[in-house]
Amino acid sequence: xxxxxxxxxxxxxxxxxxxxxxxxxxxxxxxxxxxxxxxxxxxxxxxxxxxxxxxxxxxxxxxxxxxxxxxxxxxxxxxxxxxxxxxxxxxxxxxxxxxxxxxxxxxxxxxxxxxxxxxxxxxxxxxxxxxxxxxxxxxxxxxxxxxxxxxxxxxxxxxxxxxxxxxxxxxxxxxxxxxxxxxxxxxxxxxxxxxxxxxxxxxxxxxxx
Numbered sequence: 001x002x003x004x005x006x007x008x009x010x011x012x013x014x015x016x017x018x019x020x021x022x023x024x025x026x027x028x029x030x031x032x033x034x035x036x037x038x039x040x041x042x043x044x045x046x047x048x049x050x051x052x053x054x055x056x057x058x059x060x061x062x063x064x065x066x067x068x069x070x071x072x073x074x075x076x077x078x079x080x081x082x083x084x085x086x087x088x089x090x091x092x093x094x095x096x097x098x099x100x101x102x103x104x105x106x107x108x109x110x111x112x113x114x115x116x117x118x119x120x121x122x123x124x125x126x127x128x129x130x131x132x133x134x135x136x137x138x139x140x141x142x143x144x145x146x147x148x149x150x151x152x153x154x155x156x157x158x159x160x161x162x163x164x165x166x167x168x169x170x171x172x173x174x175x176x177x178x179x180x181x182x183x184x185x186x187x188x189x190x191x192x193x194x195x196x197x198x199x200x201x202x203x204x205x206x207x208x209x
Contacts, residue, residue, distance in 0.1 A: 003029045063194035066135035073132065077125030084118025091115060142191070146199055149187060154180060156207050177204050 002025035003010055004018035016025055091112040094101045101108065159176045167175070181200040185191070191199075 002027060005029060063192070063198040066132050066139045070129050070132040070136060073125045073129045077122045077129060080118045080122035080125065084115045084122060087115035088112060088119065143199075146184070146188060146191070147203075150180075150184070150199075150203050153187075154183065154203070154207075159207070173204065173208075176208075177201065180204060 002013070002015055004021055004023065005026050006021040006023055007018065008029060009018065017023070018025055090099065090101075091108055093099045094103070094108050095105070095112070103111070159179055160172075162179075163172050163175055177200050180203060181196050184196050184200060188196075
């Protein structure tokens with residue numbers, strides 16, 4: 001059946017011209033080409049806004065190393081030990097009548113229980129400090145492995161290859177940091193996001209400052 005190539009109308013056999021479009025009919029319509037989707041391009045301001053929001057979200061995740069956790073637990077352990085130990089001695093002496101405190105026997109007994117709880121917390125904190133030794137060893141090994149890989153595979157020139165010369169320093173930081181983090185997570189998918197952010201910032205400063 002003949003077709004009009006303009007209005008796509010179908011005509012009966014024998015017709016050779018479309019009076020509406022004033023064109024000759026064809027035996028088959030040409031295959032329609034799919035319209036290519038227009039890929040939107042971002043302005044520098046839009047890119048900066050996206051990267052800034054990503055950076056703000058990343059900074060919300062604070063990484064605490066095993067060594068820092070150990071230090072915090074050790075400090076807490078010593079605080080509870082000293083307060084609990086001294087308090088328990090004073091209350092015991094008060095109960096024995098060696099020292100005088102303006103408290104009745106019941107109040108002294110309650111305070112003694114509290115100081116005993118402090119000593120229990122101190123013991124638990126010291127045990128946690130010891131357990132963190134293994135985590136520190138594993139973390140140190142991972143740090144060395146990650147840092148070695150980054151030094152061998154991430155160069156300043158390569159990371160700046162897609163960054164325009166007129167890009168602002170702030171935008172460059174966001175763009176390069178995102179690329180460092182992306183490659184790092186691909187190479188070490190098992191690491192935590194907060195750890196990746198910490199290592200990325202440290203490596204960026206090492207390269208550019």
